[in-house]
Amino acid sequence: MRQLKGVVSDRGSTYAVSGGMAQDRAEVDDFLKALKKDKKFARATHNTWAVLLRDGTPLKGDDGEAGAGQVILRMLERADLRDHVIVVTRWYGGKKLGGDRFRHVQDCVRLYLEDGAI
Structure with a gap:
C-alpha cells in the first residue's frame, strides 16, 4: 500500500x-x-475509490462524495492502469468546496500516478 498524505x-x-x-x-x-485500520483514515469524511480491472470492468465508490469515484475512474482509464485501486481520502473542514473538490481529487490522483512507484 502506498500513501501520500496531506496532498491538498x-x-x-x-x-x-x-x-x-x-x-x-x-x-x-x-x-x-486495511486502510481504515489507521484510525485517521477510518475517521475521514470520505474514502472515494476506483479500480479498472484487467478485463476492463470498472468499479468505483463515492463514499458520500458524489461523482468523485467517476473522476478517479476516468483518470485510471486514461492512464490505462489496470488492477490497481486508488483511494482519495477527504477530511471535511467545515466549508463546502463546490466544484473545486473534483479538481482536488484529480490533483491527488495525478500526483499519485506521477509518483512513479506503480
Missing part, C-alpha cells in the same frame, strides 16, 4: 491519496479495510 488542503479540508493492487471487488474491500 483547501478551506480546512485535507486530502490524501492511497493505492495498491486489486484484481477484484474482494481485494478492493480488503484494501479499504
Whole structure:
C-alpha cells in the first residue's frame, strides 16, 4: 500500500491519496479495510475509490462524495492502469468546496500516478 498524505488542503479540508493492487471487488474491500485500520483514515469524511480491472470492468465508490469515484475512474482509464485501486481520502473542514473538490481529487490522483512507484 502506498500513501501520500496531506496532498491538498483547501478551506480546512485535507486530502490524501492511497493505492495498491486489486484484481477484484474482494481485494478492493480488503484494501479499504486495511486502510481504515489507521484510525485517521477510518475517521475521514470520505474514502472515494476506483479500480479498472484487467478485463476492463470498472468499479468505483463515492463514499458520500458524489461523482468523485467517476473522476478517479476516468483518470485510471486514461492512464490505462489496470488492477490497481486508488483511494482519495477527504477530511471535511467545515466549508463546502463546490466544484473545486473534483479538481482536488484529480490533483491527488495525478500526483499519485506521477509518483512513479506503480
